[in-house]
Amino acid sequence: MDTPICDFVKNYIKKGYSRFHMPGHKGKGGFYKYDVTEINGADVLYNSDGIIEASRQNATKLFESFATFYSTEGSSLSIKAMVGAVCDGAAEPLILAGRNSHKAFIYACALLNVEVSWLYPKSSGHLTECAITPDVLQNNLKNAPRLPTAVYLTSPDYLGNTLDIKGLSEVCKSFNIPLLIDNAHGAYLKFLTPSMHPISLGATMCVDSAHKTLPVLTGGGYLHIAKNGAKYLEAVKRLLPTFASTSPSYLILQSLDRANLILSKNFTKKINKTIAKLNAIKTVLAKNGVSFIDDEPLKLSVAVAKNGYTYTDFCDLLRKFNIEAEFIDCDYAVFMVSPFNGGLDFLRLKLALSTIKPKTQIKDTPVNLTVGERKLSVKDAVFSKQIVVNVDESLGKICASVTVSCPPAVPIVICGEVITQTHISLFKRYGIKTVSVVVD
Numbered sequence: 001m002d003t004p005i006c007d008f009v010k011n012y013i014k015k016g017y018s019r020f021h022m023p024g025h026k027g028k029g030g031f032y033k034y035d036v037t038e039i040n041g042a043d044v045l046y047n048s049d050g051i052i053e054a055s056r057q058n059a060t061k062l063f064e065s066f067a068t069f070y071s072t073e074g075s076s077l078s079i080k081a082m083v084g085a086v087c088d089g090a091a092e093p094l095i096l097a098g099r100n101s102h103k104a105f106i107y108a109c110a111l112l113n114v115e116v117s118w119l120y121p122k123s124s125g126h127l128t129e130c131a132i133t134p135d136v137l138q139n140n141l142k143n144a145p146r147l148p149t150a151v152y153l154t155s156p157d158y159l160g161n162t163l164d165i166k167g168l169s170e171v172c173k174s175f176n177i178p179l180l181i182d183n184a185h186g187a188y189l190k191f192l193t194p195s196m197h198p199i200s201l202g203a204t205m206c207v208d209s210a211h212k213t214l215p216v217l218t219g220g221g222y223l224h225i226a227k228n229g230a231k232y233l234e235a236v237k238r239l240l241p242t243f244a245s246t247s248p249s250y251l252i253l254q255s256l257d258r259a260n261l262i263l264s265k266n267f268t269k270k271i272n273k274t275i276a277k278l279n280a281i282k283t284v285l286a287k288n289g290v291s292f293i294d295d296e297p298l299k300l301s302v303a304v305a306k307n308g309y310t311y312t313d314f315c316d317l318l319r320k321f322n323i324e325a326e327f328i329d330c331d332y333a334v335f336m337v338s339p340f341n342g343g344l345d346f347l348r349l350k351l352a353l354s355t356i357k358p359k360t361q362i363k364d365t366p367v368n369l370t371v372g373e374r375k376l377s378v379k380d381a382v383f384s385k386q387i388v389v390n391v392d393e394s395l396g397k398i399c400a401s402v403t404v405s406c407p408p409a410v411p412i413v414i415c416g417e418v419i420t421q422t423h424i425s426l427f428k429r430y431g432i433k434t435v436s437v438v439v440d
């Protein structure tokens with residue numbers, strides 16, 4: 001597979017032009033020479049007909065989508081365009097969404113004035129978990145006072161739980177509703193055998209943060225449209241530039257372009273080897289009676305409190321072995337692996353996690369997200385007159401702006417909902433001290 005964007009920039013550097021164009025660093029120093037802008041021949045990201053178009057077509061082939069678009073602003077940008085595209089032209093757009101949606105979805109709904117009906121998980125768990133099954137979705141749609149414009153779900157979630165996308169997409173199909181998937185954590189799923197990528201499993205559109213699991217610089221992402229979503233193509237093309245910066249990073253574009261080459265060369269084989277290495281560690285954990293989540297093949301989420309450890313114990317343990325995890329809270333430590341983790345990384349992880357000796361579970365306040373009392377739409381709350389108050393003074397007030405612990409950036413209370421004592425307990429649990437509320 002060719003790399004038209006990388007080749008163009010390399011050639012441009014070789015020619016040694018005097019740069020009387022942006023950016024101001026003029027290519028001086030380290031990697032700066034690769035950082036160009038939309039100069040002659042460099043194409044235009046969202047009006048592409050040259051090198052970017054050729055590269056984008058490569059990505060479309062790799063992901064076997066109807067159309068794949070690049071984002072240099074992560075899934076956050078793609079989510080806005082994807083939600084906007086399905087709601088385009090709808091008089092009163094309504095999205096049925098999993099309650100574990102990332103804050104980027106809330107912002108999209110605020111900007112696009114989209115109403116949301118939330119799907120809550122049956123049983124309580126971590127803030128990021130929301131196990132929506134095809135049956136749950138079927139029942140919800142069957143009993144809905146009005147059918148939503150689209151269904152929006154997150155899979156995999158931050159801890160590595162995945163949903164039955166195939167089953168869910170069949171339900172959506174039977175109601176003639178598009179299924180949108182936040183696949184920010186699952187770009188690599190395309191390269192499993194068989195593919196577990198949402199586009200392969202029947203989703204209408206999905207977003208991937210390429211940077212989270214593939215060899216792509218931070219900020220690189222995709223918006224994929226499946227064949228069954230072809231009618232959204234023109235709206236996506238119009239909405240991506242509506243929300244995007246007019247100065248896309250060519251460093252990120254080159255990394256997306258280069259990723260096509262890497263992904264086209266035995267990447268599945270490399271992923272399978274990596275899965276085998278991680279599975280060997282999972283086997284040790286299982287043998288030692290350690291609790292962990294084992295769903296997504298390139299992720300490992302080890303329980304913290306359930307194994308009798310405190311957050312601090314766990315941080316100390318990892319520090320001792322020179323390991324930086326993706327995320328740790330009092331419930332889970334999340335490790336993300338990729339074929340770019342070397343032997344030393346796996347050795348350290350194995351040694352560190354082998355020292356875990358499960359003890360009596362540390363009992364903690366259960367995280368019970370209750371159905372919120374909605375007073376304002378997300379848009380009206382986000383753009384309301386608001387003040388920041390101490391969480392202890394927020395009881396009964398209407399939440400104005402997205403309040404999350406980051407990561408996983410799942411809102412504890414939805415903008416426009418009344419803050420309850422449960423929310424306040426959750427704010428405290430996640431170390432949140434202040435919250436923006438609507439001024440009455």
Ligand SMILES: Cc1ncc(COP(=O)(O)O)c(C=O)c1O
Nearest residue numbers: 073074075076102104182184209
């Ligand atoms: C589930 C989920 N969706 C969306 C996003 C936003 O992705 P990005 O950071 O690529 O904009 C994130 C980021 O962490 C995420 O975890």
